[in-house]
Amino acid sequence: MTRESESGVRELTAEAKYRLLLEVARRSRGTLDLEETLDHLLDAVASVLDYDAAGIFALNEDLVAIRERPEGRIAGVARRGFPARPVAEDEMLSSGRGLVGHAIETGRSILVPDVRREPRYVEGRPGTLSEIAVPIAVDGRTIAALDVESDRLAAYDERDVAALEFFAEAAALAIERAMLHRELLDKEQLETQLRIAREVQVGLLPQAAPERAGWQIAGICRPSLQLGGDYFDYLELGGGRLGLVVADVAGKGVPAALIMATFRALLRARLDVDTRPATVVADVSRLLRGSAGARAFVTCCFAVLEPTSGRLAYANCGHPPPLLLRAGGAIEELANSGPVLGIFPDATFEEREATLAPGDGLLLYTDGLIEARDRRGEQLGLERVTRVLGAALPDAPACWVERLVELARGFSAPAELADDLTLIALRRLD
Secondary structure: OOEEEOOOOOOOOHHHHHHHHHHHHHHHOOOOOHHHHHHHHHHHHOOOOOOOEEEEEEEOOOHHHHHHOHHHHEEEEEEEOOOOOOHHHOHHHHHOOHHHHHHHHHOOEEEEOOHHHOOOOOOOOOOOOEEEEEEEEEOOEEEEEEEEEEOOOOOOOHHHHHHHHHHHHHHHHHHHHHHHHHHHHHHHHHHHHHHHHHHHHHHHOOOOOOOOOOEEEEEEEEOOOOOOOEEEEEEEOOOOOEEEEEEEEOOOHHHHHHHHHHHHHHHHHHHOOOOOHHHHHHHHHHHHHHHHOOOOOEEEEEEEEEOOOOEEEEEEEOOOOOEEEOOOOOEEEOOOOEOOEOOOOOOOOOOEEEEOOOOOEEEEEOOOOOOOEOOOOOEOHHHHHHHHHHHHOOOOHHHHHHHHHHHHHHHOOOOOOOOOEEEEEEEEOO
């Protein structure tokens, strides 16, 4: 007969409780390692009752890992008397089945005098005939489970359940402390890896603007997270020509940063063969689709500037249109010339042209500028940007960049940028 227990600890004497608390404290003292803590606590279970097999299973609270990787359900395990087997072959560890899984899901202890008559039982060892599974909880939240098994029928009763429940209550804080310690170590390791990745990513961006007689140039990239998906670059193309690229990878964080690095490598490799904007972006789009998959798409503007004539050849691919600032105060949007990169296998792109006369300026930007939002959800928008640009036109492009970043930050709520923000600004001197 199966009985699910909600009993308290009234069967234990005060002296027995005191001794058990001392044993738990002694066993868990001196380590913050999760596996060691579970191992020491499992040794202490032997002071509560006899068993032929026992285990403590600490849960992984990362629900994403549980959904994506079944073995991610369990963060740490200590076992006695069970045969060693891979996680993938253990139905409790891989899918949360069995009496332990039931105790975890329901938060209630379960006593089974004869496992052969229990449909929820999953065999962990061939000799087991009776079993108790007890949840281990902190503030009503199950963080682990304790399981004891015997080779005798009806080896345990409600008093044994009560003893294990008291043990679980006493052990819960030690287990949670060890789990928090592991989370802290994992976080520190992740932060170290992200810092190194950020340093690598920063190294992929230009460290200074190029110099061209008769021109002023400035650029900036401000990721919203430690790693970003925006990219900008200055590319020396020979004959004094200068390549300009601003790109925005779909998404944020590490995945976007990896795609950005792939895009940069493909673009630079393609420029060794051809520098015509439409041809370059068509080839990069095809290669990006083949190397990063159909879900990795990039918007970009790639332009080639001839400084002596002011001629600008460009391909704008699903990206916010660059702004051409005329010396007289007019602001023009440069037309789009093709779809985003990396999505459409047969996409075609057109090369378009514009000419910057003396006194004219140009702004290339990502949507993190115009799509910055305030507390009401309203976007910054192009109109506010053009007003700032119109007032800043007599100043150097570095001032435009500074004022636009301040505009986006001041408009955003909270003050941190919700999206990556990247700008290239240039002006042809009189």
